[in-house]
Amino acid sequence: MPGKPDEFGVRYWLTVDAKNRYILNGFPYLGKDATRPPDKPLSEHVMLRLMESFFDKEKNVTTDSYFTSVSLANELKKRKTSFVGTLNRARWEEPSSVKHTRDPLHTTILLKSNGMVLTSYQGKVTEYVLVLSTLHTGVDIDQ
Template sequence: MKIFWITDCETFYPLKGKAYLGKEGKQPEKNLGQKVVMELSAPYKYTNRNITNDNFFTSLQLAVALRANGLTLVGTLRKNKPFIPNEFLPSRQRHVHSAVFGFQKDITLV
């Protein structure tokens, strides 16, 4: 059993939780991370707040969906995500502690 939480960033107080008891049926769950974030952030629509999460939850689809609900997203990414351009993948040619920035409309990838 897992419990997913949305918490306040200043007080670390849990605001809402969702219990996950495993997949339902025989089919693997798809987009679980996005579903969880959208459900837990629903009470904060159009408040211009930021949602911060780790790489299990972060995706381009989630960023677009949250932006449509008046929220922003900051999160880490796994390097195997298909929407990450090759220029952003680890490279021996790039200097240590350097960064690459990419912009598309109101989405920034670093």
């Protein structure tokens, strides 16, 4: 990237305790990984590998849109780990009822399925945020 100070860099995948600002687990990205099953996305494989020491301890994981997927949320739920993450609206997993709805500002749509809650919040005319959660059973919005 022309704006970067160095031409080359190293990417690290990290698990961080947000409260204490402490790195709990991590490993460098070394390119193609022979241990990853071909049918599993890279983001899901990385997340499961980072969280393997925290399974069955009833912890919560919060991620950005790169790691968030319904299949990852289901996998973490099976391992007694709750999940909250923003969902990239370009992904195929977004329900069509959310894709085609463009209501006025501050619209919230709640979809509940299989112990997951998908919340859509539109704060600007052209932008909205999707949040997928297995931690919450519902959402309250304060105007």
